[in-house]
Amino acid sequence: MKILIIQQRYGIGDMVIFLPYIHAISKKFNTPVSLLSKDTSRASNFLADDEHIEEIITLSREKDGLSGFFKLTNEIKKKNFDKVFIFNSSLRYKLVAIAAGIKSIYQYPLFRSKDNIVNSAKIFTENITGKIVSTEPNLRIKNTKNIFDKSYKHVCLGISASGPTKRWGIENYIKLCTELTKNKKCKFYIAAGINDIVLIDKFKNSQVGKNCISFEKLKIKETLPIIKNCDCYIGSDTGFAHLSVALGIKALTLFMDSPVLSYGKYSTRMIVVEPEGEKDSTKHDTLGRDRISFNSVLSKANNLLD
Secondary structure (H helix, E strand, C coil), rough: CCCECCCCCCCHHHHHHHHHHHHHHHHHHHCCCCEEEEEECCHHHHHHCCEEEEEEEECCCCHHHHHHHHHHHHHHHHHCCCCCEEEECHHHHHHHHHCCCCHHHHHHHCCCCCCCCCHHHHHHHHHHHHCCCCCCCCCCCCCCCCCCCCCCCCEECCCCCHHHHHHCHHHHHHHHHHCCCCCEEEEEECCCCCHHHHHHHHHHHCHHHEEEECCCCCHHCCCCCCHHHHCEECCCCCCHHHHHHCCCCEEEECCCCCCHHHHCCCCCEEEHHHCCCCCCCCCCCCCCCCHCCHHHHHHHHHHHHH
């Protein structure tokens, strides 16, 4: 049996959130699945070792629009899928599945109103499998050997995010790490890319910079063994926070301008800090980065590292 799963959401965090449901469908039908996902989700990079995923079909920009519809349909048709599970309510993907000749099509109700992405995926998958599905993600990687110096606390530090309203100032991170190192020996792993070189350099040139390593030249797959062996993640609501919880470590995640009920509550390993005055209410356009309490972040960070 050949199974296709369509999960077209944009980011790494989205893909991590859907991992339990991808795995549950694979287990239900006792076969690895093919996954159609956007290239921006980086699925082909960090899911390479996942035994439940046979292949990843990239949903790139040339597959948008009318001409893209036919390109995507032809690509899928050649693979002769028996079933498809569509984790959205888009008519486009249903028409692609029909045109590709897939006989069994399972999808969210068409034209439904937006709701919590975790709840929708969980209900959809449980109706298919007939079983309760945990929302906890489990990211499988091959290289898990721990070579870290155990006399140190190792912290994955998410200093960046997808936009400025989701970033806590780099000065806050420098101050935080300075406070943490007063009572603990720490090494910091800066989870940011080449586009964040200004922020990375500021941290490296600070008083805590001598004990840091940056991910700027690493592929996401290369960062996974490092993250897995860290004691915790501290930083913005970004892809690295979600990768951290999927790898089994706790993530102290700062929600300043993104929906906390969707992205901050699916895992028991996700510890949330919201702006002062918010309680399970942070969402897009909250614009709360200046209301993140430094003392709250410091207190929770110390608790994680004790």
